[in-house]
Amino acid sequence: MDFELTEAQRDLQRRARTFIETEVLPHYRSWPVTSADYSPELTARLKDKLAEYGLTKLIVPREFGGQGLGAMEDVIVLAEFAKAPRRMPGGPFAPWPVLYQAPEPIRQKYLYPVLEGKTGWSMCFTEPQAGSDLARIRTTAVRQGGHWVINGTKMWRTGHHGASYTAVAAVTDASKGYKGISVFLVDNDTPGFEKTRDIPVISRTWGIEQEVRLENVIVPAENLLGEEGAGFEIAQHQFNRFRMRLGGLALGIAERSQQLAVEYASSREVFGGKLADNQAIQWMLTDNHFDTESIRWNTYYAAWMVDRGGYNNARLQSSTVKGYCIDAGLRVVDRCMQILGGRGLAIDDYPFGDFYNHLRMCKQMEGSTEIMKMVMAREILNPKR
Numbered sequence: 001m002d003f004e005l006t007e008a009q010r011d012l013q014r015r016a017r018t019f020i021e022t023e024v025l026p027h028y029r030s031w032p033v034t035s036a037d038y039s040p041e042l043t044a045r046l047k048d049k050l051a052e053y054g055l056t057k058l059i060v061p062r063e064f065g066g067q068g069l070g071a072m073e074d075v076i077v078l079a080e081f082a083k084a085p086r087r088m089p090g091g092p093f094a095p096w097p098v099l100y101q102a103p104e105p106i107r108q109k110y111l112y113p114v115l116e117g118k119t120g121w122s123m124c125f126t127e128p129q130a131g132s133d134l135a136r137i138r139t140t141a142v143r144q145g146g147h148w149v150i151n152g153t154k155m156w157r158t159g160h161h162g163a164s165y166t167a168v169a170a171v172t173d174a175s176k177g178y179k180g181i182s183v184f185l186v187d188n189d190t191p192g193f194e195k196t197r198d199i200p201v202i203s204r205t206w207g208i209e210q211e212v213r214l215e216n217v218i219v220p221a222e223n224l225l226g227e228e229g230a231g232f233e234i235a236q237h238q239f240n241r242f243r244m245r246l247g248g249l250a251l252g253i254a255e256r257s258q259q260l261a262v263e264y265a266s267s268r269e270v271f272g273g274k275l276a277d278n279q280a281i282q283w284m285l286t287d288n289h290f291d292t293e294s295i296r297w298n299t300y301y302a303a304w305m306v307d308r309g310g311y312n313n314a315r316l317q318s319s320t321v322k323g324y325c326i327d328a329g330l331r332v333v334d335r336c337m338q339i340l341g342g343r344g345l346a347i348d349d350y351p352f353g354d355f356y357n358h359l360r361m362c363k364q365m366e367g368s369t370e371i372m373k374m375v376m377a378r379e380i381l382n383p384k385r
């Protein structure tokens with residue numbers, strides 16, 4: 001068992017850390033809070049800098065012009081990026097893996113522009129009456145000759161700023177439950193596909209979600225992603241990946257929060273000594289250490305499992321990361337807010353408020369904590385041999 005990062009991984013981590021410490025942390029307070037409001041100049045500058053530091057297309061396979069790195073490298077970089085309470089445009093984003101296997105015309109339209117950072121994508125699985133229980137979605141897709149006709153209402157579309165298309169889940173065979181769900185690539189400017197309302201959320205850095213309606217939306221037959229009826233499986237693969245990646249987010253947030261709390265507690269004078277001299281404060285810092293190290297090793301282990309056998313091989317570990325690390329990260333941020341007193345709550349001075357709200361939101365999306373426990377229980381009760 002080797003707990004060391006390789007030299008190449010340490011180099012990548014150093015580059016990501018230097019990028020954040022040099023190009024982001026000294027400047028981000030003058031930027032708009034959500035990346036959707038960044039000026040074209042700021043976006044272009046950040047993209048150029050990311051390229052300069054060698055931090056683009058990390059997990060994109062080499063045959064598609066990427067660096068071909070693995071899940072471990074992905075979480076290492078995500079952890080460094082998470083230390084700034086702003087989102088990076090065109091950073092180590094992740095297109096749908098299944099698109100790499102799609103026919104060339106589909107790749108040209110929906111994969112390559114994402115890889116080049118020219119556009120983004122959104123995802124519409126959830127509906128007003130169906131979130132955790134995806135089998136209850138009601139949006140339908142009916143085949144008519146060379147195209148599909150989609151009707152329904154979707155909630156919580158994320159990433160719509162700068163996105164040119166949406167992966168929409170719809171029922172293609174109601175008699176088959178999960179196996180009757182398929183995913184379609186729908187251009188956002190398709191007639192009948194429209195936003196019905198914005199849903200602002202508690203994280204100001206995240207942006208605004210949307211509710212959308214699809215009314216007789218016509219989609220070419222070839223825009224079916226993967227096989228008919230494979231929508232749930234495709235979603236599971238994607239969710240396992242998101243879940244593992246959220247461990248990187250929680251790790252970076254916990255590390256940065258602890259660093260700021262240690263600095264503050266070591267310099268703040270109270271009652272004739274340093275704040276850090278008080279055992280109550282020391283214990284909060286040690287509890288933070290327990291949580292941060294648990295996040296680190298759960299996340300690295302999940303990434304290690306993924307690199308050895310793919311995302312479906314690491315279902316239990318990815319769910320552990322999502323179900324445990326987000327809560328552990330929230331505990332760390334909360335303690336750090338307390339250590340900094342009133343300053344801990346000043347959102348323009350310290351990142352804790354943004355960190356907290358961002359993590360709190362992540363506790364619900366990509367499968368809530370309760371759903372993670374449900375997935376974990378299934379894996380625990382029916383272990384793979």
Ligand SMILES: Cc1cc2nc3c(=O)[nH]c(=O)nc-3n(C[C@H](O)[C@H](O)[C@H](O)COP(=O)(O)OP(=O)(O)OC[C@H]3O[C@@H](n4cnc5c(N)ncnc54)[C@H](O)[C@@H]3O)c2cc1C
Nearest residue numbers: 123124125126130131132156157158364365366368370371
């Ligand atoms: C900020 C944000 C962004 C999102 N982005 C997207 C997106 O881009 N695309 C998309 O499709 N969806 C998105 N979602 C939706 C998200 O995936 C759902 O919110 C999530 O799946 C939960 O579904 P729900 O909100 O309908 O809650 P429900 O399914 O109604 O569940 C309500 C609560 O009950 C709990 N619960 C449910 N079933 C059980 C059970 N059997 N046992 C115990 N507890 C249970 C859940 O954990 C939850 O806390 C986003 C959500 C948020 C908040």
